[in-house]
Amino acid sequence: MLDPKLLRDSPDIVRAAIAKKHLDIDLDAVLAVDTAWRTRLIEVEHLRAQQKAANAEMAALPKGSPEFIAKVQEMKTVAARAKEGDAKLKELEEKWREALLSLPNLPHSSVPEGRTPEENVVYALHGAQDAAYPAARPHWEIPGFERLFDFARGAKVTGAGFPFFIGDGARLVRALLQFFLEEDTRAGYVEVAPPIFVNEASATATGQLPDKEGQMYETTDRLFAVPTAEVPLTNFFRDEILDEEALPVYRCAYTPCFRREAGSYGKDVRGLNRVHQFDKVELLKWVHPESSYVELDKLREDAERLIQKLELPYRVLLMCGGDLGFAQAKKYDLEVWAGGQKRWLEVSSCSNFETFQARRAQIRFRSKESGKPELVHTLNGSGLAVPRIVAALLENNLQPDGTVRIPAALVPYFGKETLRFA
Incomplete structure (x- = not known):
């Protein structure tokens, strides 16, 4: 959520952010809505005064006196107006909050211009994607693939996009998760096993709601299956004030993730x-605002x-404004090369979300300098997502005998x- 003061004092900055992200707002x-809410708030506060x-005047008047009775009548009129004003204020306040939640985060000044993924900037390139992979083929075409990654039975049991991982397929997934967690904890992240369902307040705090509601799986009692462990992890400190000395705080977590991916079709x-x-x-990461971009590079x-x-060729993309995302101030994507698909x-x-999520979640630290609570900066990254890593490993490391190194x-x-399909 943006600072309302910024919206009121510098609307052109917000307008430029919307334009850079190519959003229709x-x-x-x-x-x-903001003006109407503040006007109503002033009116209600005047009536309360x-x-x-x-x-105070009634307390100084003799009970039953003409002046007392007149003041009682005046009070009834004021009270009725205040009650009506409170109801309208509450309605306007809800509209005001919804309006603020519709505004995206401001892109950092280093975010390049651009509307489409093709305009993202290649920040770094590691390894040769044009290396010879003589046995490579798309992973779903590898003979025996369906024995370890059974999409047909997954579709029967649940639906499309919910595969079974079997034998060495399941073993590879488990190995990757353990490898990732061991490496991440060695790097200083504290492992957490979080809930895999979150409530509406948690999903709103991280920016999934209202922006990505259609992509999440929802229960009948308004709980959401996590699209990423970012959501429960970020909310760990919701409505709390941390000690400045405790920053930065690093956490890592494994969860299954659930996304509808509506509108996804094709090869x-x-x-x-x-x-x-x-x-x-x-x-x-929850970090001090002064160090958040150094922390982004470390992340x-x-x-x-x-x-x-994992010996995979990869590249780092710096996302342009149009492909940045609603909540991010700056984002890097890491992409591995899949030699079979050649993509x-x-x-x-x-x-880096800067204060966008922290303001929604009210995650703050107490400044030693001012003694006042200030918003932290939140950062997150995948370390890593399993399925596409598996896809790249299968394709790039496929051997002539059909095994995978x-x-x-x-x-x-x-x-x-080696992994074997037979």
Whole structure:
């Protein structure tokens, strides 16, 4: 959520942010709601002041006197107006909050201009995506693929996009998760096992609501299956004030993640490229505002190190304004090269939200300098998402005999050097 003071004092800055993110938002309508709410608030506060003054005057008058009776009548009129004003104020306040929640975060000044993913900037490139992968093919075309990754039976049991992982397929997923968590905790992140359902307040605090409501699975009692561990992790400190000395706080968590991915069709969503349930380890930081962009670079490097140890070619994209996302101030995407498909697959997004989530969640620290609570900056990144990592490993490491070579760093967790489909 943006600072309301910024909206009122510098609407052109907000207007420029909306334009840079290429969002269709009527800022004038939001400003009108804000003006109406503040006008009504002043009116109600004036009526309350009148009530308070009348109470003081009545206390000094003899009960039953003409002046007392007149003041009682005046009080009734003021009270009725105040009651009516309170009801209208509450209605306007709800509209005001909804209007503020519709506004995106401001892009950082370093975010490049651009409308489409094609205009993202290649920030770094590691490894050769044009390397020879003589046995590579799209992972869903590998003979025996369906024995370890059974989409047909998953669709029968649940629906499309909910595969079974079997034998070495399940073992590979478990090995990757353990590898990620071990590496992340060595890097200083404290592991957390969070709930995988969150309430509406939690989803609103991180920006999933109202922006991504259609992408989430919802229960009948308004709980949401987590689209990412970011949501429960961020809300761990909701409505709390941290000690400044405690910052930065690093946490990591594994959860299954659930996303509807509505409107996803075509070759780019074949096999493991895009599923409705997947496993992911999330990295999250609560940091001092002065160090948040240094912490963003460290976060990205932590995610990159995992890819490097898995020996996968990858690139880092700096997202342009139009592909940045509603809540982020700045974001890097990490994409691995899949040699069979000959395309890049996103496996991590590393984002700085600055105070956007913290203001919604009221996560603050007490400043030693001022003694007052101030908003933290929140950052998160995938460390990493499993399915596309599996896809790239299967394709890039496929051997002529139909087995898949397991990277050396993963062998202690997988328990053997090759994966077999038979």
